[in-house]
Amino acid sequence: MGRLLSAAAIGLVFGIGIVFSGMANPAKVLNFFDLFGTWDPSLIFVMGSALLVTFVGYRLVLRRPAPIFHRTFHLPTKRDLDAPLIAGSALFGIGWGIAGFCPGGAIPALGSGEPSPIIFVAAMVVGILVATALKASLSRRQALA
Template sequence: MSRLSHSNTLKTAAGYLAGLLFGLGLAVSGMTDPARVLGFLDIAGAWDPTLMFVLGGAVVTTFIGYRLVYARGTPLFGSGFQLPSKEDLDAKLLGGAALFGIGWGLSGYCPGPAIASVGGLSLPLLAMLVAMVVGWFLAKRV
């Protein structure tokens, strides 16, 4: 196996491991249940703060993790970090963020928990996944 092929295999395995860890975290925290997300958004009713703690834990973990990773200078399985270069807000970014938020609020799912919940597929989840895929194709056209 060549060095480049071995590096790509390790990079792919690391990606799958990160995805598995993310999905496991969503399941353990209960964030695959759309009722939890909708409960968080229902600030005038039976408000559920669980999502706030999960997001807070993610922010703290990311804050510490990025500093540790950047201290290395280069990534483990790549030649350099691939960071976004865009720094301005435009209509596409704001419109996409608004659509994401509306979809999340209506369904209780964002893409990560939706995919992690496929094992317990229901009609609302299927509708959300179909709408998400259609949205991807529409976004490519627009």
């Protein structure tokens, strides 16, 4: 119970940070990327501040033998800069530039009751499901070859 309640509280802090910083507002996000138009530098202050706190905090936390509710820390082990990483990230940026939502901005925005985050998240979930199926069939084909 404490495990789930703490996860919900941590999600709430994440959501408040996103909303308070303006990152749930697509216009504000898109304006960061519009250097030659209505530029609003806020986003880089959000990322910089989040990164600084996480950089310092991770160094303190990862010194411990294990997290509170699990036996181990789950850290990504992949190291290679492969084509899916680059192509996927490039596609993500195109979508972000079109709609102004990234996953971390859209999920808290769902709670605003506005229709556009609902439409966006529904389409994003379809994209995630299709891409996951595609990835699975690609790796099956690779295993056969």
